[in-house]
Amino acid sequence: xxxxxxxxxxxxxxxxxxxxxxxxxxxxxxxxxxxxxxxxxxxxxxxxxxxxxxxxxxxxxxxxxxxxxxxxxxxxxxxxxxxxxxxxxxxxxxxxxxxxxxxxxxxxxxxxxxxxxxxxxxxxxxxxxxxxxxxxxxxxxxxxxxxxxxxxxxxxxxxxxxxxxxxxxxxxxxxxxxxxxxxxxxxxxxxxxxxxxxxxxxxxxxxxxxxxxxxxxxxxxxxxxxxxxxxxxxxxxxxxxxxxxxxxxxxxxxxxxxxxxxxxxxxxxxxxxxxxxxxxxxxxxxxxxxxxxxxxxxxxxxxxxxxxxxxxxxxxxxxxxxxxxxxxxxxxxxxxxxxxxxxxxxxxxxxxxxxxxxxxxxxxxxxxxxxxxxxxxxxxxxxxxxxxxxxxxxxxxxxxxxxxxxxxxxxxxxxxxxxxxxxxxxxxxxxxxxxxxxxxxxxxxxxxxxxxxxxxxxxxxxxxxxxxxxxxxxxxxxxxxxxxxxxxxxxxxxxxxxxxxxxxxxxxxxxxxxxxxxxxxxxxxxxxxxxxxxxxxxxxxxxxxxxxxxxxxxxxxxxxxxxxxxxxxxxxxxxxxxxxxxxxxxxxxxxxxxxxxxxxxxxxxxxxxxxxxxxxxxxxxxxxxxxxxxxxxxxxxxxxxxxxxxxxxxxxxxxxxxxxxxxxxxxxxxxxxxxxxxxxxx
Numbered sequence: 001x002x003x004x005x006x007x008x009x010x011x012x013x014x015x016x017x018x019x020x021x022x023x024x025x026x027x028x029x030x031x032x033x034x035x036x037x038x039x040x041x042x043x044x045x046x047x048x049x050x051x052x053x054x055x056x057x058x059x060x061x062x063x064x065x066x067x068x069x070x071x072x073x074x075x076x077x078x079x080x081x082x083x084x085x086x087x088x089x090x091x092x093x094x095x096x097x098x099x100x101x102x103x104x105x106x107x108x109x110x111x112x113x114x115x116x117x118x119x120x121x122x123x124x125x126x127x128x129x130x131x132x133x134x135x136x137x138x139x140x141x142x143x144x145x146x147x148x149x150x151x152x153x154x155x156x157x158x159x160x161x162x163x164x165x166x167x168x169x170x171x172x173x174x175x176x177x178x179x180x181x182x183x184x185x186x187x188x189x190x191x192x193x194x195x196x197x198x199x200x201x202x203x204x205x206x207x208x209x210x211x212x213x214x215x216x217x218x219x220x221x222x223x224x225x226x227x228x229x230x231x232x233x234x235x236x237x238x239x240x241x242x243x244x245x246x247x248x249x250x251x252x253x254x255x256x257x258x259x260x261x262x263x264x265x266x267x268x269x270x271x272x273x274x275x276x277x278x279x280x281x282x283x284x285x286x287x288x289x290x291x292x293x294x295x296x297x298x299x300x301x302x303x304x305x306x307x308x309x310x311x312x313x314x315x316x317x318x319x320x321x322x323x324x325x326x327x328x329x330x331x332x333x334x335x336x337x338x339x340x341x342x343x344x345x346x347x348x349x350x351x352x353x354x355x356x357x358x359x360x361x362x363x364x365x366x367x368x369x370x371x372x373x374x375x376x377x378x379x380x381x382x383x384x385x386x387x388x389x390x391x392x393x394x395x396x397x398x399x400x401x402x403x404x405x406x407x408x409x410x411x412x413x414x415x416x417x418x419x420x421x422x423x424x425x426x427x428x429x430x431x432x433x434x435x436x437x438x439x440x441x442x443x444x445x446x447x448x449x450x451x452x453x454x455x456x457x458x459x460x461x462x463x464x465x466x467x468x469x470x471x472x473x474x475x476x477x478x479x480x481x482x483x484x485x486x487x488x489x490x491x492x493x494x495x496x497x498x499x500x501x502x503x504x505x506x507x508x509x510x511x512x513x514x515x516x517x518x519x520x521x522x523x524x525x526x527x528x529x530x531x532x533x534x535x536x537x538x539x540x541x542x543x544x545x546x547x548x549x550x551x552x553x554x555x556x557x558x559x560x561x562x563x564x565x566x567x568x569x570x571x572x573x574x575x576x577x578x579x580x581x582x583x584x585x586x587x588x589x590x591x592x593x594x595x596x597x598x599x600x601x602x603x604x605x606x607x608x609x610x611x612x613x614x615x616x617x618x619x620x621x622x623x624x625x626x627x628x629x630x631x632x633x634x635x636x637x638x639x640x641x642x643x644x645x646x647x648x649x650x651x652x653x654x655x656x657x658x659x660x661x662x663x664x665x666x667x668x669x670x671x672x673x674x675x676x677x678x679x680x681x682x
Contacts, residue, residue, distance in 0.1 A: 004029075006069040012408070012442065013072035013428065015390035023073050023088035030066050031099050037062050038109060045112035049119050052129055055112055056136075060486050061434055070096070071428055072390075075444050080390055081174065081418040090167050097163035101156040104143025113137055128653040132487040135652075142287055144276055151275050158272045162265060169246075169261045170605040173598075174420050176246040176256040182215040182237065189231045194354040197224035199453040207417075217242050218415045220450035226338040228354075239335035240593065247595035258598040259571040265604055267568035281563040285610035290495045290617070290656050297560055297613050304616060305553045305585045307679055311546035316587040319344055319544075334589050345543050351536035353461040359520040359529045362413060362449070362458040365465050368519030369472055372509050375518075376640040377480065377648075379406065391416075393451070399479055407431070407479035409443040413468075414451035414458065422601070423447040423467050425474035425503075430492065433484035441490055443475040459523060462537065466510045473506030474499075482649040493652020496611050500618035501625065501660075502648060508626045511541060514634045542678025549616075549677055550585050556613040557581045559603045563610035621660055623673040628664060 005017040006026035041055060048054075070092075077089040103109065113136050116122060122130065144155040183205065184190065190198060190213060200221060204214035215221055215238060225238045244250025246258040266281075273284040282294045291297050323329040323340040326347070332340060346352050370381040380400045387396035393414050399407040410428065415421075429442040447467060452458040460468070477499070478490035486492060491499055509515035513534060520529040529537070558581045562574065569577065574597055582590055602608040625643065632639040646663040660668055 006073070010068070011429075012388055012396070013068075013075075015072060015076070015388050018072060018076065020082075020084040020088040023085075024091055026069050027092045027095060030069055031095060034062050034066060034099065035102070038103060038106065042106070042108035042112055045115060046108070049121075050112050050116045051119075051121050052116070052125060055116055056129070056132065056485075057434070060432065064430070064432065064434075064439075064486060067427075068429070071426075075426060075428070076390060079412060079419045079446060081420070086171065090164075090171070093163045093167055094160050097160040098156065101143065101159045104140060105145050105147075105152050105156065107145060110137075110140045110145045113140065128483050128485045128488050128651075131493065131653050132485050135487055135493055138287070142276065142284070147275065155272060155275050158268045158275075162268055162272075165261050165265045165268075166605045169258050169265070170420065170601060172256040172258050172261070173246050173601055173605070176252060176599075177217045177421065178417065179252050179255065180217055180241045180245075182241075183210060184213040184215070186212060189234050190225075190229065192228045192230035193224055194228060194357075196354065196357055196450065196459060197228065200224070200450050203451070203453050217245065219421060219448055220415050223338075226335065227342045228339065232336070235335040235339060236333070243334075243591075243594045243596060245595075245599045247598040249593045249595055258604070259574075262574060262597065262604055263568070263571055266562065266565075266574075269563065269609065270565070270568050280565070282560055282610040285563065288495065289497045289611065289614070291497055291613075294560070294564055297617075298557070300617065301553050301557050301560070301613055304549060305557075307674065308546040308549040308553070309585065309587075311680060312550045312587045315544050315547050322347070332589055334591055334594070337588055341544060345540055349536050349540040349543065351533065351540055353463060356462045356529075356533065356537065357459040358523045359527075359533070360460040360462065360465050361521065361523045362452070362460055364457075364521040365460055365468060365519050366411070366413075368515075368521075369469060371518045372469075372515055373472070373476065375635045377476075377644050378641075379480070384408075405440060407441045407443070409445050409475055409479065412444070412446045413449050415448040416451070419446075419448065421448055423471050425471050425478065427478060427490070430478075430486045431481050431483060431489045432486040438484065441479045441481060443478045445471050445475050447471060457523065462510065465519060466507050469506040469510050470503045473503035476506070477502040477648055477651075480644060480648040481651040483651040483653050485653075488652040490651050495652075495656045496607065497614035497617040498621060498656035498660075500615055501621045501656075504615075504619050504622035505625050505643075508622075508629070509634070511538065512634050545678045547587060549679065550587060552616055554581055554585050555600075556616060557585065558597075559600075559608065559612040560610055562603075620670050620673050621668050623676045624664060624668045625660070626676070627672040 004022050004026050005014045006022050007029060008014075037058070041058060044050070045055060073089055073092075077085055113133060117133050117137060122133065125133070144152055147155060181204075187198060190201070193201075198213070201213040201215055204216060204221060205212050208214060215225055222238050222242055226235055229235050241251050244253070246256045248254050248257050248259060269281040273279075273281040276284060278284040278287075280294070282297075286293065286297070291300070319337070319340055320332055322344045323332050323336060327340060327343060329336055329340065342352060374380055378401065381397050382400060384396050384398050387408075389396060389410070391412070393416070394410055394412045396408060396410050398405045399409070424446050426444045426446070427441075428444050429439060431441040432439050447464070449460055449464045450458055474491065477494075481490040483489040510519070516534060517528045521527065558578050561581065562569065562577055565573075565577070578597055579590075602612055603610075608614065625647070628639055628643075629636060642663060647659055650659050
């Protein structure tokens with residue numbers, strides 16, 4: 001192979017040139033260079049007291065080179081997966097994990113950082129650099145630099161294995177999701193589905209060269225069936241396939257079973273935490289979070305459950321009565337809940353997500369989002385059609401301030417085969433200074449919305465618009481940072497239980513009249529959302545909000561208690577724990593075959609292990625931050641500038657609690673969250 005694009009410097013990834021055969025040689029070359037570079041820096045540090053410029057800056061430069069090569073590979077594997085790319089990607093995970101562990105346990109490098117911390121030069125560093133040094137020393141200890149040789153070796157083995165297990169979990173979930181489909185010759189079983197859903201299912205069939213309709217387990221496909229299909233047996237069939245993915249139950253029973261992956265993952269996390277002197281993996285996880293102790297997290301979640309449970313029980317009783325009296329459903333099964341809820345919402349508020357779709361054509365919602373950001377923060381967003389991309393649906397945009405680019409992002413909105421489900425923001429480039437040059441931040445913003453059919457634009461639900469704003473909030477945190485040190489730039493170095501603050505904050509603009517006027521425009525007339533629909537939308541905002549809060553508390557408690565367990569749980573133990581949590585805080589019906597945990601990628605293949613509570617924790621912060629705008633005005637320029645200055649620009653340079661206090665002028669309060677969520681009683 002003559003040239004390898006992954007080894008070349010680029011401002012943006014050269015997606016069109018990257019091939020699976022480039023991946024392993026690039027990673028091997030870079031890791032070899034990095035190991036040599038680290039040893040050289042350590043030798044220099046032993047001869048002369050290290051400074052920022054002699055130690056931290058060159059280390060950052062080397063790490064960034066690896067990140068620039070790996071970032072597009074990892075992103076393509078998530079969004080354009082092929083068997084060849086997956087094999088190339090997964091084949092490098094063990095090497096990358098081994099390098100990460102090697103550097104984290106390198107005693108010479110640890111001594112060099114400690115010498116920098118202890119030197120007179122440390123006091124002269126700015127706040128961001130000091131924070132970066134402190135974080136580095138903390139992370140060395142969390143990686144086991146202090147351990148004796150045999151325990152170090154074991155810790156390294158565990159980390160490498162955990163990396164592999166995480167990828168396997170994710171791969172099996174994707175395979176299980178794509179392994180099931182239901183082909184229908186005609187629409188006789190699809191009564192109740194809106195036209196947009198029928199179009200999607202017909203397009204699914206057409207993409208496979210078939211006539212009729214094809215239901216898959218991708219969100220834009222299965223969700224309308226569970227929400228609108230009058231055929232109860234069809235709802236049951238689709239629900240069963242969805243909740244048994246990657247398990248020993250259901251239509252693909254045992255084929256992609258994630259249970260052994262979960263068991264081994266939890267056992268290894270438990271062992272690693274003990275090696276490092278923590279009494280549980282939950283304690284280990286909190287070492288880098290705002291919350292101080294497991295008891296504080298459990299107490300926080302129990303308090304939310306206590307406040308929401310009476311209202312949640314009332315909401316479900318109302319749903320049961322409606323389903324019995326109006327829909328003839330004597331007993332609500334899990335596959336009836338979404339359908340009955342949608343019918344009750346329509347009956348009570350005369351509104352549905354489908355009614356709202358025509359008002360949110362994707363191009364209008366995206367343009368409106370950019371207008372919101374411009375009014376809030378004084379920056380402009382412009383598409384760059386010449387930037388390298390990886391799919392015809394993906395666009396690249398530049399963020400400008402005073403006519404000058406300050407950041408960029410890729411926007412990838414629609415579901416497709418080979419793309420993992422969900423919505424996320426990830427780093428393509430991090431903002432950092434090297435020498436006189438400033439590297440600008442670039443983000444990947446990925447969603448899985450219903451794709452356009454024919455020559456019409458995609459029509460989004462209001463929920464999808466809210467998801468778009470959520471992910472863009474993460475993107476703004478990454479892109480509007482003023483930090484020039486990679487370790488604390490953007491979302492780097494931010495406590496995990498505070499990282500959802502900017503994303504959840506952005507969702508509020510989807511509920512405000514001033515925001516909706518910018519993001520809505522009827523697909524045929526361009527008319528913004530009329531007052532009548534706006535009033536119905538806001539009236540229905542907190543429909544079943546207590547049930548929604550209890551669901552989040554259920555997942556958070558399950559995750560946290562799972563990682564507090566004194567012994568490594570078996571698959572049966574995991575199920576028993578989930579059943580116990582549900583018995584305490586859930587109000588919806590359960591079935592024995594539900595294996596939700598086998599597809600809980602957030603905690604088994606994402607960064608949320610013993611941290612899923614972060615969504616609710618950060619929601620306290622975001623609701624309270626939003627209340628500042630309620631007091632001053634939705635687009636109050638001074639409040640927007642302060643939020644940008646005190647939260648978004650700071651990245652991880654300062655403690656999250658300090659930043660919130662600097663913005664709000666006081667400690668956070670839970671009251672705005674309860675008020676915004678419509679939780680009436682304590």
